[in-house]
Amino acid sequence: MIRFSQVFKRYPNGFEALKNVSFYLPSGSMTFLTGHSGAGKSTLLKLITRSELASNGQVLVDERNLSRLWRHQIAAHRRAIGNVFQEHKLLYDRTIEDNVALPLVVAGLEYKEIGRRVRAALDKVGLLAKAKYYPRRLSGGEQQRVGIARAVVGRPRILLADEPTGNLDPQLSDEIMRLFFMFSQVDVTVLIATHDYRHIRAHSAAVLALKEGRLVEDEATP
Amino acid sequence: MIRFSQVFKRYPNGFEALKNVSFYLPSGSMTFLTGHSGAGKSTLLKLITRSELASNGQVLVDERNLSRLWRHQIAAHRRAIGNVFQEHKLLYDRTIEDNVALPLVVAGLEYKEIGRRVRAALDKVGLLAKAKYYPRRLSGGEQQRVGIARAVVGRPRILLADEPTGNLDPQLSDEIMRLFFMFSQVDVTVLIATHDYRHIRAHSAAVLALKEGRLVEDEATP
Amino acid sequence: MTYLLRHLQVLFDTLGRMWKAPLPTLMTLTMLGIAMALPLVLYKIVDSLAEVAGQWHERPRISLFLNFANDRNMDERAIAFARNLLQMPAIDDIEYISPSAALAEFKRVSGFGLAMDNLPENPLPPLLAVYPYPTQERAQLEQLFAQLAAMPEVASASLDQAWLQRLAAILALFKRGVWMLSVLMAVGVMLIISNTVRLGVVNRSDEIEIIDQIGGPRAFIRRPFLYFGALHGLFGALFAAVIGHAGLYLLGKPIATLAALYDSSFKIGWFDSTAIAAVALSAAALGWVAARITVDWRLHRLIPVAS
Amino acid sequence: MTYLLRHLQVLFDTLGRMWKAPLPTLMTLTMLGIAMALPLVLYKIVDSLAEVAGQWHERPRISLFLNFANDRNMDERAIAFARNLLQMPAIDDIEYISPSAALAEFKRVSGFGLAMDNLPENPLPPLLAVYPYPTQERAQLEQLFAQLAAMPEVASASLDQAWLQRLAAILALFKRGVWMLSVLMAVGVMLIISNTVRLGVVNRSDEIEIIDQIGGPRAFIRRPFLYFGALHGLFGALFAAVIGHAGLYLLGKPIATLAALYDSSFKIGWFDSTAIAAVALSAAALGWVAARITVDWRLHRLIPVAS
Ligand SMILES: Nc1ncnc2c1ncn2[C@@H]1O[C@H](COP(=O)(O)OP(=O)(O)OP(=O)(O)O)[C@@H](O)[C@H]1O
Ligand SMILES: Nc1ncnc2c1ncn2[C@@H]1O[C@H](COP(=O)(O)OP(=O)(O)OP(=O)(O)O)[C@@H](O)[C@H]1O
Ligand SMILES: [Mg+2]
Ligand SMILES: [Mg+2]
Numbered sequence A, B: 001m002i003r004f005s006q007v008f009k010r011y012p013n014g015f016e017a018l019k020n021v022s023f024y025l026p027s028g029s030m031t032f033l034t035g036h037s038g039a040g041k042s043t044l045l046k047l048i049t050r051s052e053l054a055s056n057g058q059v060l061v062d063e064r065n066l067s068r069l070w071r072h073q074i075a076a077h078r079r080a081i082g083n084v085f086q087e088h089k090l091l092y093d094r095t096i097e098d099n100v101a102l103p104l105v106v107a108g109l110e111y112k113e114i115g116r117r118v119r120a121a122l123d124k125v126g127l128l129a130k131a132k133y134y135p136r137r138l139s140g141g142e143q144q145r146v147g148i149a150r151a152v153v154g155r156p157r158i159l160l161a162d163e164p165t166g167n168l169d170p171q172l173s174d175e176i177m178r179l180f181f182m183f184s185q186v187d188v189t190v191l192i193a194t195h196d197y198r199h200i201r202a203h204s205a206a207v208l209a210l211k212e213g214r215l216v217e218d219e220a221t222p
Numbered sequence C, D: 001m002t003y004l005l006r007h008l009q010v011l012f013d014t015l016g017r018m019w020k021a022p023l024p025t026l027m028t029l030t031m032l033g034i035a036m037a038l039p040l041v042l043y044k045i046v047d048s049l050a051e052v053a054g055q056w057h058e059r060p061r062i063s064l065f066l067n068f069a070n071d072r073n074m075d076e077r078a079i080a081f082a083r084n085l086l087q088m089p090a091i092d093d094i095e096y097i098s099p100s101a102a103l104a105e106f107k108r109v110s111g112f113g114l115a116m117d118n119l120p121e122n123p124l125p126p127l128l129a130v131y132p133y134p135t136q137e138r139a140q141l142e143q144l145f146a147q148l149a150a151m152p153e154v155a156s157a158s159l160d161q162a163w164l165q166r167l168a169a170i171l172a173l174f175k176r177g178v179w180m181l182s183v184l185m186a187v188g189v190m191l192i193i194s195n196t197v198r199l200g201v202v203n204r205s206d207e208i209e210i211i212d213q214i215g216g217p218r219a220f221i222r223r224p225f226l227y228f229g230a231l232h233g234l235f236g237a238l239f240a241a242v243i244g245h246a247g248l249y250l251l252g253k254p255i256a257t258l259a260a261l262y263d264s265s266f267k268i269g270w271f272d273s274t275a276i277a278a279v280a281l282s283a284a285a286l287g288w289v290a291a292r293i294t295v296d297w298r299l300h301r302l303i304p305v306a307s
Helices: A041-048 A071-079 A096-107 A111-124 A140-152 A170-185 A197-202 B041-048 B071-079 B096-107 B111-124 B140-152 B170-185 B197-202 C002-020 C022-057 C074-085 C099-110 C138-149 C162-203 C205-214 C218-261 C273-302 D002-020 D022-057 D074-085 D099-110 D138-149 D162-203 D205-214 D218-261 D273-302
Strands: A002-010 A016-025 A030-035 A056-061 A081-084 A158-162 A189-193 A206-211 A214-216 B002-010 B016-025 B030-035 B056-061 B081-084 B158-162 B189-193 B206-211 B214-216 C062-066 C091-097 C127-132 C154-159 D062-066 D091-097 D127-132 D154-159
Touching (some): A016 A041, A016 A056, A016 A206, A016 A214, A030 A041, A030 A170, A030 A197, A071 A081, A071 A096, A071 C205, A071 C218, A096 A111, A096 A140, A111 A140, A140 A158, A140 A170, A170 A189, A170 A197, B002 B041, B016 B041, B016 B214, B030 B041, B030 B170, B030 B197, B041 B158, B041 B189, B071 B081, B071 D205, B081 B140, B096 B111, B096 D205, B111 B140, B140 B170, B158 B170, B170 B189, B170 B197, C002 C022, C002 C218, C022 C162, C062 C074, C062 C138, C127 C138, C162 C205, C162 C218, C162 C273, C162 D162, C162 D218, C205 C218, C205 C273, C218 D162, D002 D022, D002 D218, D022 D162, D022 D218, D022 D273, D062 D074, D062 D138, D074 D091, D127 D138, D138 D154, D162 D205, D162 D218, D205 D218, D205 D273, D218 D273
Parallel strands (some): A030 A189, A081 A158, B030 B189, B030 B206, B081 B158, B158 B189
Antiparallel strands (some): A002 A016, A002 A056, A206 A214, B002 B016, B002 B056, B206 B214, C062 C127, C091 C127, D062 D127, D062 D154, D091 D127
């Protein structure tokens, strides 16, 4: 679960990217995060992974107050989160397989278990056949799917995604959304930043709409 | 103008990304390039910038056969092309301003002229106020717009864009498309790879649809 | 068990990375080898010289002029007296120089050869050259000298002290040289390794950022670089041994020529393996420390903790 | 004009980059400084020694024993003879050693002091120490020796030849040392600069890829790195001058002590500025070459031309 209570985020240059944001996402919920370019969507997600720290207010993730997290606890906190980045952030000198395995290696799993889970994750995004390829050989959309496989392979309790389907064709992006929805069915808290209102319409999911850093009534959804 | 005649592209691992592709884009035309993820859109664009070389067939850009280009002519060829990359490819240690100025610096323009043109380009994408910022401070969509400004600042004869609006909200992405359309009005050859069929519907533009490396009848457009 | 296994895996992974980029690795190891070979070679030369100097060239010597000149049994008495003296624990060796031997040596050394031939009789007294153990302290040496000078058989005695000062001065010079060079080269080794680690961090900065985002602990991120630094120190020392041996070989010829001209068969040996092992371990430790400092410094910038 | 301007701009840009990352720049320059200071210092020491050795220590010397022993006017005659000899163009200097001076020196050197006091009369002949100009060829020296030995005033003569061989051997040793060190250090300098340039290329690999995509010519991409290499060589040499001077200062004290013990006022001076300028220019050239090779090697991988 994720709870924001009157959260403000001011960047060092004084820019206020989030203003008085409060919401509650229970476990097993699937939520879309929308808003114009620069509205503060990525900033909000970064607060959840503790890549940024709220300037004011409380961010609670699974009952844990992130501003009370010790330095050495941050890594463990992030391991409980699956994150699909806006840029794909793949390692270009490792195969697809190894890229997807990374969170499991970091967590220190057994080799066999890693192999099994990686294949399952790649299968879900339709890239099992390219497991041994290097990312440079993949198209933009394929790389994005590798990022998605990496986010879900660790069976996280929380799943964040920042424009996960920006480079995918409509058909593929529908499939990916169905995958995210399946995760929310098994009690994972799913939060997806997107511009694509088709998905919002298609899934009966909650919507958080940002406008210049404030949560607004979901006016934008047609 | 761009002309492909029976172009094939086989990657070193044997994968055939383009098969027998032929088309002609006259100067001043605006064309959309569509197709599923992995269809070969980025590959096609890379052939035009001579980042890849066709395995078979001819690629002519402004009457020049790219397979006859000498090594030292490639740079000049690329300077005549404005390119919006699928990943933003910004320099994170330079300001927005300096990023946009790069093609002009490379071309060796006068300082004053560079400043003038950079401001004009940033204004067109709505980022003039953030000219002195570093890219990390910008949101994903803002970075994408910087990439667009950099592509158009050199007043290229050819403008290529690979998913230029993947991270933009609908309103912004419409504006960007109008910008591209304006360029085609002043005799620039514009070619845009996109998944967003809204644009294709909105603009009376030609469409090249790829499917597994082949040009197909434009069946996908609804 | 798993912990050990993971360390081993990082070790082999790091070795693999070094192996897969042979040219850069060789370049760095060559630099490190050169840096470490210099003090090794200089130390070896100084060490060999000090050894030779101690036992041969500038040994402390007490000259005893005996008062049995013009005695028929002069030689026998002198030798018997020398035998007695050799019982003293401080004395290492005694050489008897008879008046005739002394005169011959004098002719040879002074160049007065022809001119001395018409001396009516040998004016020189019998002489004992007493060599104390070189380990003697200066005070002990002077005490021994006083003791010997006071003996009734001794007409006069002299202690050559210049050798002490000269030896001390030479050793001071060389020691300072070796010391300066070692410090410089330790600094050099750390700088080279630090630079290489920095290159590694930059090269893998994407990887580091991603692992940090994914929840990799800092120790996990740091570990390969620590191994990287330590391995470079270790292999660098082995390169140094090879380069140093080549240097000793190339210097061996002119050194032998020079030594022959000074009537010495002085030769520089090879490094002994314990010395190389010691250098290798210190270098590995230096590399580890350099890597640790560098990585922390870079990580601080690359993946700052938001606060 | 614009061309020159653009070069100047790259120069200042590169200087700015070095200035903005002071710690890495200082580290690299220190490495380079150390590497270049070593042969500089050794060369300076050898050079100074060779100079001193040539004019003082191992000078060629011909000893002439005169046959006017027991002559009342011995001293005057010897000095007059010496005056005559000094007219010869090959002779630089002559020292007259009277029998009493020779005896005193002999006592001092041999340690036979007390024992010699009861000599009935001084057995030594008058002696002239003849010093030819050190520039003499060996054959000329032997010819001079024969000429002097044949003179009626000369009872016997000796030519000390060992100095020649020893000097040659010492110089050969030192020359080989300096030569080896210089080669090693030139290699070291190129490796250090190559490594630093490689770090720069990796650090700016995104920039390089983007500029290549945007249509920047290779010369444009390469230029800052060439400046980078050359500037590092240049500044490294200046660091070497500073470090070298510090080294000479630290070594100066023990060298002076040692020289004093050998009755010499031998001192090592500082580097002269033309030598430093020469080293700086060569280092800049080495840096440029190292950078060129490295950049080409890396660009070949980073932005290959599709074909
Ligand atoms: N360097 C390469 N080596 C081998 N195969 C490659 C290489 N680059 C691309 N491919 C393959 O060629 C196909 C087409 O890739 P391309 O990047 O052109 O797709 P795309 O149409 O741009 O897709 P997307 O919309 O996902 O970006 C993909 O299946 C990809 O795996
Ligand atoms: N590190 C930073 N320092 C200063 N300002 C920042 C920083 N990061 C983001 N911003 C600013 O905060 C605002 C919100 O950024 P954010 O990345 O959260 O937007 P977003 O909603 O994700 O937009 P997009 O859809 O374009 O990705 C933007 O105006 C951006 O310029
Ligand atoms: Mg964003
Ligand atoms: Mg693509």
